[in-house]
Amino acid sequence: MGEMKVPASAYYGAQTARAVENFPIxxxxxxxxxxxxxxxxxxxxxxxxxxxxxxxxxxxxxIQEAAQEVIEGKWDHQFVVDIFQTGSGTSTxxxxxxxxxxxxxxxxxxxxxxxSVHPNxxxxxxxxxxxxxxxAIHLATLDSIVHDLIPxxxxxxxxxxxxxxxxxxxLKIGRTHLQDATPIRLGQEFSGYASxxxxxxxxxxxxxxxxxxxxxxxxxxxxxINTHIDFSGRTIEGxxxxxxxxxxxxxxxxxxxxxxxxxxxxxxALKTVAVSLIKIANDIRLLGSGPRCGIGELKLPATQPGxxxxxxxVNPVMCEMLIQVGAQVIGNxxxxxxxxxxxxxxLNVMLPVIAHNLLQAIELLTSGSRVFARRCITGLExxxxxxxxxxxxxLAMCTSLAPVIGYDKAAKIAxxxxxxxxxxxxxxxxxSGLDKARIDQLLDAKSQTEPGTGAGGSAGG
Numbered sequence: 001m002g003e004m005k006v007p008a009s010a011y012y013g014a015q016t017a018r019a020v021e022n023f024p025i026x027x028x029x030x031x032x033x034x035x036x037x038x039x040x041x042x043x044x045x046x047x048x049x050x051x052x053x054x055x056x057x058x059x060x061x062x063i064q065e066a067a068q069e070v071i072e073g074k075w076d077h078q079f080v081v082d083i084f085q086t087g088s089g090t091s092t093x094x095x096x097x098x099x100x101x102x103x104x105x106x107x108x109x110x111x112x113x114x115x116s117v118h119p120n121x122x123x124x125x126x127x128x129x130x131x132x133x134x135x136a137i138h139l140a141t142l143d144s145i146v147h148d149l150i151p152x153x154x155x156x157x158x159x160x161x162x163x164x165x166x167x168x169x170x171l172k173i174g175r176t177h178l179q180d181a182t183p184i185r186l187g188q189e190f191s192g193y194a195s196x197x198x199x200x201x202x203x204x205x206x207x208x209x210x211x212x213x214x215x216x217x218x219x220x221x222x223x224x225i226n227t228h229i230d231f232s233g234r235t236i237e238g239x240x241x242x243x244x245x246x247x248x249x250x251x252x253x254x255x256x257x258x259x260x261x262x263x264x265x266x267x268x269a270l271k272t273v274a275v276s277l278i279k280i281a282n283d284i285r286l287l288g289s290g291p292r293c294g295i296g297e298l299k300l301p302a303t304q305p306g307x308x309x310x311x312x313x314v315n316p317v318m319c320e321m322l323i324q325v326g327a328q329v330i331g332n333x334x335x336x337x338x339x340x341x342x343x344x345x346x347l348n349v350m351l352p353v354i355a356h357n358l359l360q361a362i363e364l365l366t367s368g369s370r371v372f373a374r375r376c377i378t379g380l381e382x383x384x385x386x387x388x389x390x391x392x393x394x395l396a397m398c399t400s401l402a403p404v405i406g407y408d409k410a411a412k413i414a415x416x417x418x419x420x421x422x423x424x425x426x427x428x429x430x431x432s433g434l435d436k437a438r439i440d441q442l443l444d445a446k447s448q449t450e451p452g453t454g455a456g457g458s459a460g461g
Contacts, residue, residue, distance in 0.1 A: 025082045039068070079092070092352070105117045152366045164194055217250075300319075399448075
C-alpha cells in the first residue's frame with residue numbers, strides 16, 4: 001500500500017497511522033479497561049508462546065514487560081484509532097501489537113521501528129484480530145462488572161438497607177397510579193428499592209458464565225489455523241490467575257466469533273439495572289418534591305444551589321444525574337442489541353461499537369451508583385410530620401372499613417369525605433354505625449402496614 005509517515009514520537013507504526021488517516025470520525029477512543037484487557041492478552045500470549053517455543057525467551061520477556069506497561073496505562077495516549085473503524089477492530093489490535101513491539105524493541109536495546117520485536121510474528125503470534133478483539137470485549141466487560149460495578153451497587157444496596165431500617169417506624173401513605181392508596185411504612189418503601197438493587201446484582205452475576213467464555217484460539221474463522229492447540233488454554237489460564245476472573249476457552253469457537261450474544265445478554269442486565277435505578281431516583285425525587293408545596297415526605301441533602309434566579313432553591317440534582325445515566329445506558333443497549341444482529345457468517349463486524357457501548361454503560365452505572373449512594377441516599381431524612389399528616393387526610397383510609405361495613409358503604413363514606421372536606425374518620429363516626437373505639441381500631445395506620453390486616457376484603461389498583 002506504499003509508504004506511510006509515522007510521527008517520530010509514536011510507539012505505534014504504519015498500520016495504526018493508516019487507520020488514523022482512514023477513520024477521522026469522532027473523538028471517541030477505546031476505554032482504559034479495554035486497553036488493559038488487550039495488554040493482558042498480549043502479555044500472557046507471550047508467556048505461552050515462549051513456553052511452546054514459538055517466541056524466543058528474551059523477546060517474550062520484553063513483550064511481557066511492554067504489555068505490563070500497557071496494562072498499567074502508561075501508553076494510553078498511543079492508542080489513537082477511532083472507535084468507528086473496521087468492524088473487526090483489526091486496526092486497534094494492530095495498534096496494540098505495534099506499541100508493544102516497538103516498546104519491547106527499546107527494552108532490548110533496539111529502536112522503535114527496527115522490528116527486532118515484530119508486531120505480527122511475535123506480539124500477535126497464535127492470534128487473529130478476529131479472536132483477540134472478542135476476547136478483549138468479554139474480558140474487559142467481565143472485569144469491569146465484577147471489580148467495579150458490582151462493588152458500587154453493593155454500596156448503594158447497603159445504603160438503601162440502612163435507610164430502610166432507619167425509616168422502619170415512619171408511617172406514610174402509599175400511592176398507586178400516582179393517587180393515594182393504603183398506608184405503608186417508609187422503611188418498607190426503601191426495602192423495595194434495596195431489593196431492586198439486590199436483584200440487579202444477581203442478574204449481573206448471572207452473565208459471568210457466558211462472558212467468561214473467550215474466543216481466543218479460534219484465530220481467523222474459528223478453526224484455530226496458525227495456532228498451537230494448547231495456546232488458548234494456557235493463555236487464558238494465565239489471564240484468569242492474574243485477574244481472579246472465571247475464564248475458559250469457548251466450547252465452540254464458531255459461536256464465539258460469529259455471534260456476540262453474551263454481550264447482548266450482559267447489556268440486557270445492565271439495562272435492567274438502569275431501569276431500576278431510574279425508578280428509585282425518580283421516586284426519591286418526587287417524595288422530596290416541595291419542600292412545602294409538594295409531597296415533601298423526604299428531605300433531600302442540599303448539594304448545590306438549584307437556581308441562578310431563585311435564591312434558596314435546592315434541586316434533586318443527584319436524582320436527575322442518575323436518571324440521565326439510566327437513559328444513556330438504555331440507549332447503549334439499543335446500539336449493542338442492533339450490533340449483535342451483525343454476526344455475518346464467521347465474524348460479527350460491529351465489535352468496536354459493542355465494546356464502546358458496553359464499557360461506557362458499566363462505567364456510567366458504576367460512577368452513578370456510587371455517587372448517588374454517597375451524596376443522596378446517606379443524607380436522606382424523613383419528614384415524619386408530613387408523612388403521618390398525609391395519612392389522616394387520605395381517602396384511601398376507607399379501605400380498612402370495607403371488610404366490616406361493605407365496599408359500597410365504604411365508597412359512600414369516601415365520596416362524602418371528599419365532597420365535604422372531612423376526613424374518613426370524621427365521616428365514619430357520623431354514618432358508619434360503628435363506635436369510636438372500633439373505627440379507631442380499623443383506621444390504625446400501623447396495623448394496616450402489617451400482613452393479614454383486612455383479610456377477606458377485596459383488593460385492587
